[in-house]
Amino acid sequence: MPGKIVELHLAGEREARTEHAVAGLFPEMWGRFDDEAFAWGTSSMLRWNGATWSPCAWPGEVYAMHGASRTQTYAVGRRGLVARWDGGAWRVMEPAHTGDLLAVHVVDEHEMYAIAKPGVILEGSALGWRVRVDTGRTLRGIAKFQGRLFVAVEGEGLYELDARNELVLVKDTFKPHQIECRGDLLIGAREDVVRSVDGVKYRAYSLPKLRELIERKPPIW
DSSP: OEEEEEEEEEETTEEEEEEEEEESOOOEEEEEETTEEEEEOSSOEEEEOSSOEEEEOOOSOEEEEEESSTTOEEEEEGGGOEEEEOSSSEEEOOOSOSSOEEEEEEEETTEEEEEETTTEEEEEETTEEEEEEEOSSOEEEEEEETTEEEEEETTTEEEEEOTTSOEEEEEOSSOEEEEEEESEEEEEESSEEEEESSSSOOEEEEHHHHHHHHHSOOOOO
């Protein structure tokens, strides 16, 4: 089935849009560098090299991805799947858990976090994983930002996991389902993308406005 991946560059009021035709549907995407990103579906994966998308070895059914460097990118997924991208290939590791892994955050090779369905927080490194706490809640995302471990609790809000392994409410004015740390803390909610530069103040950006940009026809320069 033919599909497409839309590349959108914004600079003030100007925008540039490029559509890349691909063979198949790839609803999930993650990337850290301008010349390296991954897009995947239920049984296949593509890799972006800065110019084109090309087929990439599929490590298994992937649900989430995150990385700290080009050789420390991790994919997690079905039945505890953990795979590391070493810069040239995926290396499948020992399963981190018997359940599905829904989210992952990599600080470095010595410190990583993941969420096992529905509410288990795992802590690990390149050497292996262990259960840190079973929260009994439905968790959707996790990220370490400025020394604090933030957790998205489905339908409730943004929480912090404290030193006692207890979830402490940070913000419930939005319902996050994904968290990403890119210098700033970025949180995906149902109708907004929320940004924080300090973990204290939060600013929401409307998703309908972002959708309008993506669906708009390419401008004539």
